Amino acid sequence: MRRPDLVVPYQEPAANSGDSAEFSSTLSSTLPMAAIFTRNRYIGWASVVISIQSWLGESEEASKSSNSTPGYFTIGMSLMALAVTYLPMFMPPQLNRGATGTGAPAPMPAAA
Structure with missing residues (x-):
């Protein structure tokens, strides 16, 4: 037998805004x-x-939580990453004259 006075209806939990903050x-x-x-x-x-x-x-x-990264740290990290992407404009990589890159080495001249 089912007792209707003991049935508890389902209530959907309130949306947590912490999920979007974590993302x-x-x-x-x-x-x-x-x-x-x-x-x-x-x-x-x-x-x-x-x-x-x-x-x-x-x-x-979220700012008082001990496991979250501070906002100024993430901004500093992203600015450093942006500086790294522009670094080759100001400090171009040095080319090694003897190397041919990732391909096979240059052929040796034939001995006479």
């Missing part, structure tokens, strides 16, 4: 690394914009 924090900390590894300037600029948005949208409880 934003994840993007703002991984995009600078992607920009450094790929040296893609578009990813570098996106990391700067997303880290600034993440820092400005940070809640009080």
Whole structure:
């Protein structure tokens, strides 16, 4: 037998805004690394914009949390990543005259 007075109806839990903050924090900390590894300037600029948005949208409880990265640190990391993407413009890589790159070595002249 079922007792209707003991049935508790299901209530959907309230939406937690912390999930979107975690996603934003994840993007703002991984995009600078992607920009450094790929040296893609578009990813570098996106990391700067997303880290600034993440820092400005940070809640009080997220900023006081001990496991979250401070907003100024993510902005500094993204600015450093952007500087790394523009570094070859100011310090071009040195070419080694004897090396031919990743291909086979140059042929030796025939001995006479």
